[in-house]
Amino acid sequence: MRLTEIAFRNIWRNKRRTLLTMTAIAVAALVIVFMFSLLEGLKYDQRNTVIKFTTGHIRIRNADYERNELLNPLQYNIKDYKQVLKVLNSVEQVDMLSPRIQFGARFGVDKDTYGVYKKEFDARGLGVDFTTEDQFQDLNIYLKKGGSLPEHNEILLTIGLAHDLKAEVGDTFDLFIAQTMGGLGFNSRNVRVSGIVEFPVATVNKNLFLMPLDDVSSLLRMDVQEKKSAIEILIILKNPDDIKSKAEKITAALNQANIPSILYDPAQPPAKDYEGLVVTSWTDASAWYAWLQMADISYNLIAFLFFILGTSVIINTIMMIIYERMKEIGTIAAMGMTGRQIMLLFFLEAFFMSVIASFLGVIVGAGLATALGKLDMTQAFEGLDFDIATVIVLRLNIRSVVFTFIYSVVVASLASFIPTIKAARIEPVEALRST
Amino acid sequence: MKFLISLAWKNLSRYRRRTIITAVAIAIGIALYIWIDALLLGAEMETVRNLIYFETGPARIMQKKYWEEKDYMLISYYLEDPAAIQAELKKEGYESTQRISFLGNIMNLEQQEGSFQIKMAAIDAKTDGVVFKLEDGIVPENGRFLESGEPEIIIGKDLAEDLDIKLDDWVLVTTKTAGDVYGEAGSWDDLELKVVGLLSTPNPLINKGMAFIPLDYAKQRLMRGQGATDVIVNFPAGADSGSEVEKIKAAIAGLPGAGDWEVLDYKELAREFIMLASTKSGGSKIILFLFFIIAVIGISNTMLMAVFERVKEIGMMRAMGMKDRAIVWAFFLEATGIGFVGSLVGLVLGILLTAYMVIWGLDFSGMIQGMGNIGYRTAGVFKGWWNFDTMLSAFFMGIIISGLVSFIPALRAVRMQITECLRDK
Numbered sequence: 001m002r003l004t005e006i007a008f009r010n011i012w013r014n015k016r017r018t019l020l021t022m023t024a025i026a027v028a029a030l031v032i033v034f035m036f037s038l039l040e041g042l043k044y045d046q047r048n049t050v051i052k053f054t055t056g057h058i059r060i061r062n063a064d065y066e067r068n069e070l071l072n073p074l075q076y077n078i079k080d081y082k083q084v085l086k087v088l089n090s091v092e093q094v095d096m097l098s099p100r101i102q103f104g105a106r107f108g109v110d111k112d113t114y115g116v117y118k119k120e121f122d123a124r125g126l127g128v129d130f131t132t133e134d135q136f137q138d139l140n141i142y143l144k145k146g147g148s149l150p151e152h153n154e155i156l157l158t159i160g161l162a163h164d165l166k167a168e169v170g171d172t173f174d175l176f177i178a179q180t181m182g183g184l185g186f187n188s189r190n191v192r193v194s195g196i197v198e199f200p201v202a203t204v205n206k207n208l209f210l211m212p213l214d215d216v217s218s219l220l221r222m223d224v225q226e227k228k229s230a231i232e233i234l235i236i237l238k239n240p241d242d243i244k245s246k247a248e249k250i251t252a253a254l255n256q257a258n259i260p261s262i263l264y265d266p267a268q269p270p271a272k273d274y275e276g277l278v279v280t281s282w283t284d285a286s287a288w289y290a291w292l293q294m295a296d297i298s299y300n301l302i303a304f305l306f307f308i309l310g311t312s313v314i315i316n317t318i319m320m321i322i323y324e325r326m327k328e329i330g331t332i333a334a335m336g337m338t339g340r341q342i343m344l345l346f347f348l349e350a351f352f353m354s355v356i357a358s359f360l361g362v363i364v365g366a367g368l369a370t371a372l373g374k375l376d377m378t379q380a381f382e383g384l385d386f387d388i389a390t391v392i393v394l395r396l397n398i399r400s401v402v403f404t405f406i407y408s409v410v411v412a413s414l415a416s417f418i419p420t421i422k423a424a425r426i427e428p429v430e431a432l433r434s435t
Numbered sequence: 436m437k438f439l440i441s442l443a444w445k446n447l448s449r450y451r452r453r454t455i456i457t458a459v460a461i462a463i464g465i466a467l468y469i470w471i472d473a474l475l476l477g478a479e480m481e482t483v484r485n486l487i488y489f490e491t492g493p494a495r496i497m498q499k500k501y502w503e504e505k506d507y508m509l510i511s512y513y514l515e516d517p518a519a520i521q522a523e524l525k526k527e528g529y530e531s532t533q534r535i536s537f538l539g540n541i542m543n544l545e546q547q548e549g550s551f552q553i554k555m556a557a558i559d560a561k562t563d564g565v566v567f568k569l570e571d572g573i574v575p576e577n578g579r580f581l582e583s584g585e586p587e588i589i590i591g592k593d594l595a596e597d598l599d600i601k602l603d604d605w606v607l608v609t610t611k612t613a614g615d616v617y618g619e620a621g622s623w624d625d626l627e628l629k630v631v632g633l634l635s636t637p638n639p640l641i642n643k644g645m646a647f648i649p650l651d652y653a654k655q656r657l658m659r660g661q662g663a664t665d666v667i668v669n670f671p672a673g674a675d676s677g678s679e680v681e682k683i684k685a686a687i688a689g690l691p692g693a694g695d696w697e698v699l700d701y702k703e704l705a706r707e708f709i710m711l712a713s714t715k716s717g718g719s720k721i722i723l724f725l726f727f728i729i730a731v732i733g734i735s736n737t738m739l740m741a742v743f744e745r746v747k748e749i750g751m752m753r754a755m756g757m758k759d760r761a762i763v764w765a766f767f768l769e770a771t772g773i774g775f776v777g778s779l780v781g782l783v784l785g786i787l788l789t790a791y792m793v794i795w796g797l798d799f800s801g802m803i804q805g806m807g808n809i810g811y812r813t814a815g816v817f818k819g820w821w822n823f824d825t826m827l828s829a830f831f832m833g834i835i836i837s838g839l840v841s842f843i844p845a846l847r848a849v850r851m852q853i854t855e856c857l858r859d860k
Contacts, residue, residue, distance in 0.1 A: 028732070
């Protein structure tokens with residue numbers, strides 16, 4: 001009789017034992033697949049946030065702005081940004097573009113009898129082109145409580161800011177914006193709230209508002225001869241692999257159109273007197289990327305611990321069931337089976353069981369992750385003084401599913417050798433006497 | 436009973452291999468569970484520690500109105516006699532310090548290239564150290580701590596870099612003073628201040644966006660000589676903050692105006708931050724729960740297997756006249772014994788692993804590119820935190836699960852025909 005046949009029959013001979021073993025393997029595989037999609041979801045979320053809100057795949061800025069970023073020196077901007085957009089749109093790899101201006105602003109609330117505001121609330125403003133930004137950030141999806149995207153002299157509030165200002169759609173506010181050339185002077189403008197938006201990222205919702213880019217450009221006196229300016233342009237690529245070479249292409253295209261640009265190289269920052277544009281891939285926009293790497297490491301550490309535990313459970317179970325069958329090993333050895341055949345037999349048994357079990361495990365795990373789709377963590381935020389819907393989206397990654405399957409089969413099959421190596425060498429009588 | 440215990444003990448030592456495998460399964464499960472919990476908690480506590488030592492302090496007394504509008508940091512809602520509050524607290528054994536916390540626009544006085552708004556605090560140079568650890572953040576080559584009464588300022592190192600400020604440079608801080616009428620905003624005031632120290636703390640928020648000036652100077656310039664926005668009270672790190680707050684409230688209840696004050700612990704003070712941080716770190720509860728599942732499956736499975744394999748033995752015992760109940764108890768005791776040994780080993784191992792994580796931590800900083808730009812030293816090093824609750828509950832869970840699980844196969848075996856049992860494979 002062929003060994004495979006014996007092995008396969010052995011599995012079904014003692015159903016209870018098989019069931020227990022397979023449960024252990026299946027649960028380990030299931031939980032690991034689920035854990036992977038949880039971690040993958042967290043990673044994706046963080047990356048998506050950084051890319052959509054901060055760095056793009058590639059970001060273009062003025063070199064002087066890059067050097068003095070925290071001062072928010074609006075005078076160092078991208079002049080005539082529409083011309084730059086035109087050039088970028090001609091590059092084949094570019095999928096979406098988002099020109100932006102970040103600026104500090106202040107809302108005055110509650111005037112006292114002297115006309116002085118009792119409270120002045122600081123907020124971060126973001127000037128964007130709403131015709132393209134809607135697609136870039138899916139703004140329409142996040143628009144809450146009706147409202148529409150802003151037009152001239154209108155703003156879009158994030159939900160946290162709307163709560164702080166006790167604002168509803170249609171309310172008007174006095175908005176103060178610091179002027180371009182430093183100093184503490186403010187321009188003011190009366191603006192209408194056209195809509196309230198709730199982004200899926202809690203921190204973004206806190207004190208941000210959005211305003212039409214060209215409005216911001218003129219309000220901040222950034223226009224040059226009727227031409228509008230922007231602080232930065234975020235680029236989303238059609239395919240984010242090999243960002244560096246694509247950034248190189250973009251730099252070349254800009255230079256060809258007589259827009260002086262260089263590719264940012266962390267090892268060799270642009271010279272102090274360089275005043276052109278800088279093209280930075282998001283992996284070099286270092287603080288964010290480093291922070292993400294750090295998060296990744298902690299996730300890998302967690303995954304690693306799961307694997308250690310999973311491995312120990314599988315090994316333990318397999319060792320247990322084989323040791324319990326020492327007598328049986330003695331019997332078949334007495335009937336003339338060689339040590340190698342015995343090892344192979346138990347290896348095959350473990351292999352068959354683990355293939356079935358880990359298949360079931362990963363399928364159920366993947367199914368569970370897909371069915372749940374996302375974990376609503378909103379409850380964890382209860383007690384915060386504004387409501388934020390925060391969900392962790394589970395992301396199933398086929399690679400990790402396949403990896404988990406192979407992992408559990410390999411661990412289970414190899415684990416069978418631990419007891420059989422010894423068992424194959426002992427005398428049949430010894431084995432028969434085993435308890 | 437004595438017989439059952441000795442039987443269980445004999446069985447444990449008789450099947451040494453089985454005992455070891457089962458105990459190892461339990462030990463690994465318990466140890467890793469304790470460890471991962473310590474890691475996840477460590478990540479959370481890192482932020483909390485930084486928060487208490489550098490931002491909030493353990494507990495804070497301030498005007499209710501100041502707290503209601505905390506985002507604006509309105510210094511016009513100040514405590515009129517903070518020294519009296521401190522004196523009352525002192526009687527109860529509480530150390531404290533006072534501060535004026537406000538928003539200011541800071542600018543490099545020489546370059547005047549633009550300003551931005553930061554959180555500022557006027558601190559009592561003599562007593563601030565009883566609550567906060569700011570002074571540790573200044574190494575000698577970065578200047579010195581504040582001295583009372585002088586127009587000087589210490590600012591975060593990264594903030595200084597962004598403003599292109601070096602030691603002994605001057606900055607201009609623009610802020611609003613308290614109004615003539617209590618609660619009304621005053622006028623804008625410009626403070627010219629000399630930078631005497633650069634702070635480099637483990638808290639990136641301080642390094643990146645805070646500055647401190649002497650309390651008495653700020654009182655003169657901003658408050659017309661009196662009052663402070665908050666009194667910060669110290670209590671020991673491990674203490675139950677809820678009951679400490681109650682004690683502090685009781686201590687100051689007799690003072691005039693106490694009804695208008697708010698006493699809050701760090702959890703309340705930084706509620707949004709703590710919640711954002713803990714949820715952001717990613718449903719660590721879910722991770723812990725998933726981990727728990729594998730551990731429980733590992734333990735219960737091994738135990739089930741160990742007892743199921745001995746149905747024949749149970750049949751033998753029954754055939755020889757042992758009572759069903761006694762058999763079930765014997766197996767329960769045996770399983771509990773294994774559970775105890777395994778959990779104990781797991782606990783010790785878990786404590787050792789956690790100790791390593793608390794004292795040294797895992798250093799991954801080498802694996803991160805561009806570390807210099809994050810700029811604070813804790814980045815890249817994962818540290819753990821003691822969680823004795825988890826250790827204790829994991830230890831007992833290990834024992835209880837092992838014991839309970841043994842009932843399933845044992846009860847089934849005693850319900851079978853004795854002949855069935857004996858024929859069992």
